[in-house]
Amino acid sequence: MSALDWSILFGTLALIVGYGVYKTYGPSTMERYLKGGNEMNWWTIGLSIMATQASAITFLSTPGQAYSDGMRFIQFYFGLPAAMILLSIFFIPVYYRLKVYTAYEFLESRFDLKTRTLAASLFLIQRGLAAGITIYAPAIILSTLLNWNLTFTNIFIGVLVIVYTASGGTRAVSITQKQQMTVMMGGMILAGILVIYMLPVKFTEALHVAGKMDKLNIVNFDFNLSDRYNFWSGMTGALFLFLSYFGTDQSQVQRYLTGRSLKESRMGLMMNGFLKIPMQFIILFIGVMVFVFYQFYQPPVFFNQVQVEKLQESDYWTAYQELETRYQATFEQKNTQIFDMLDAVKQEDAAQTDLLRSRILDSAKEQESIRKQVKELILKNDPLGETNDTDYVFMRFVMDYLPKGIIGLLFAVIFSAAMSSTASELNALASTTTVDIYKRSINQHRASGHYVKSSKWFTVLWGGFAIAFATYATLFENLIQAVNLLGSLFYGTILGIFLVAFFMKWVRGHAVFLAALITEAVILLIHFNNGGELLGVPINIGYLWYNAIGSILMLVISAIIQLGMPKKRKKK
Structure with missing residues (x-):
């Protein structure tokens, strides 16, 4: 990269981190540190929700996935608007009425402490590992493209995030995400315009090429449980995933608990529901245009140049x-x-x-x-x-063909996306550890300032864990699929606990706790036997269905256990 590109990259990152620390520096209460003082308006909430979900993986993997697999991944998001409506009706009012810091506080009031602790622990396991992936995913690609040491890149991203997240908490995360979303979408749209401009054919002709080569396959109505992305998996399996992610995952719940009012939080969620699909469409379409570009300009036979250089020797x-x-x-x-x-x-x-x-x-x-x-x-x-090079397609195109200055901006996009999602995750991990584990079960009745300090330390500890996991992680088939898979292993069970809490008032804590343990065990058994047999039954299920299966199992097993329990005799 040129000196101009390096200046734009590091200048952008320094401004974001500096702005986050400057705007939130100073003493803070638990209310302000964990909920941003309930000062956020709806569009800040909406941008924060979108930035949390739009990790670096989105901008690295999605164009590459469109390059190899076309537009069909967009179907994954078809259930999102419906999920946002359901959450606005059933979930958010309860959280606001109880004035909770985390989603899992509600479970103790509805069931008992052990159910709250179990749900919080499942979240901490899943999101702690996911935080490592959101650092590792861009780091392994950026380190390759920039010729940096992988461990250094992991530490560089992690430390940048820890600095402003530990300093300002939830408020720092939310206000920096506005700048990060501007950089991310501005850079991607500019890249999309440039790739279309550089095509040697008209835009309509480019669409003909993409269509004839099966890259504009937006909707598939064929019902197939083994197919990861079709209309039905998007409207069912993905719907359950979104209900769990946005309704019970603290990294998202914490975003809209900062709202000035219930109305502001609802509007922020609805903004995400109706803008996320167009946003993903744009990113996927850019990937398709890169594919068309490489039909007229010869692409590398393999996009990961490091692996090619190893062959050379x-x-x-x-x-x-x-x-x-x-x-x-x-x-x-x-x-x-x-x-x-x-x-x-x-x-x-x-x-x-x-x-x-x-x-x-x-x-x-x-x-x-x-x-x-x-x-x-x-x-x-x-x-x-590593033989999967789809995650390298977009940035290889950027480095080979885009002008100076734009390259630095696109790298800033990837770093900003990594920082925005990781900051939300570390913030949520620290909040859940402090509120649901440390304050509730280990060290009660301390002053508010003590828990603010503990939240900062937990942010640093979880950040260190994420960096360590990223350093020793291995590359998955596709980075964006890796995160969705990891979530799907746990989200069905967590969402099922909340669905029982909301809609099966007669089920008590002991039943739902046992059902959660059984359900999680079944999901893990299905996953680790997927593609083979389980108890003599062939298993071939797309991972998005784990969310629906887990939620339904929770409802059924909870009911069976509760009905099988002896009824307490009323005292005479």
């Missing part, structure tokens, strides 16, 4: 060069076919268009076959080598 370099030559020849053949197809489209020759489309798809399959052989070489050279 090995005995497999000659074999790699031969594959690269074949890849280039296939690309040139496909490129000619694409221009011929566009001519056929102009002439409204449907038969010729279909014929050329078939040839183009065959050429694309040949390219993927060559890429597969390259991945095999990488593994032969290094059995632990």
